[in-house]
Amino acid sequence: MTVLSGTLNFGHGKTFNAGETQALTPGSVAIMAPGEPMFGQTGNEEMVIQLHGTGPWGIEYINPEHDPRK
Template sequence: MTDIRIITLAGALALGAFGTPAVGHEAYDGKGAYFLDTSEIEWSEVGSMAPPAKIAVLEGNPGKEEPFTFRLLLPAGYEIDPHDHPAYERVTVISGTLYFAHGEEFDRDAATALPAGSYAVLPPEAPMYGYVEEETVIQVHGTGPWGIDYLHPEHDPRR
């Protein structure tokens, strides 16, 4: 019989790069099936992004050498300052529209609109930035260790 667990996500602790998942009564161990109803997702502050962005780690720990999946809730008008990542970033737009671009300096005119359902793969250490006009949820998945490095230190909320 297949091992099936329904997990209640109790939130994510903003530690290190993006966070460590904090789950309810038991943690998903990477075996068997895993189901998470959207009504159970709880959002937490993102230590590596300026408020009021929120994060929900759905699987794994982005700071460890393992698969991970998390969602970011970006409020209307939110800007993602120029940054890069040490590993591939795979992004699916769940709702809203993400405007995303490569480059070291923020330039709205250079951004590409990625509406709900869009998918992007971005290589390691490639400078990028983005913004949203409406509340937008994106899902990021990959294999850690993963993190974010801002190109301009004054943009890093961890400082």
């Protein structure tokens, strides 16, 4: 993942913890291993990321209530 604009506070783990995030600013890159749980948070600004890799892939929400597709 590459941050194109804005800031993404990104962390690893099954439970959201704002204190465990790293601020990723434009040009930052994060490696996301298959099956590894992670979380992110943005502020009040618009943020754009680019996801790139070899598929197939998908998003699985740990808490189904957080899935915006439902």
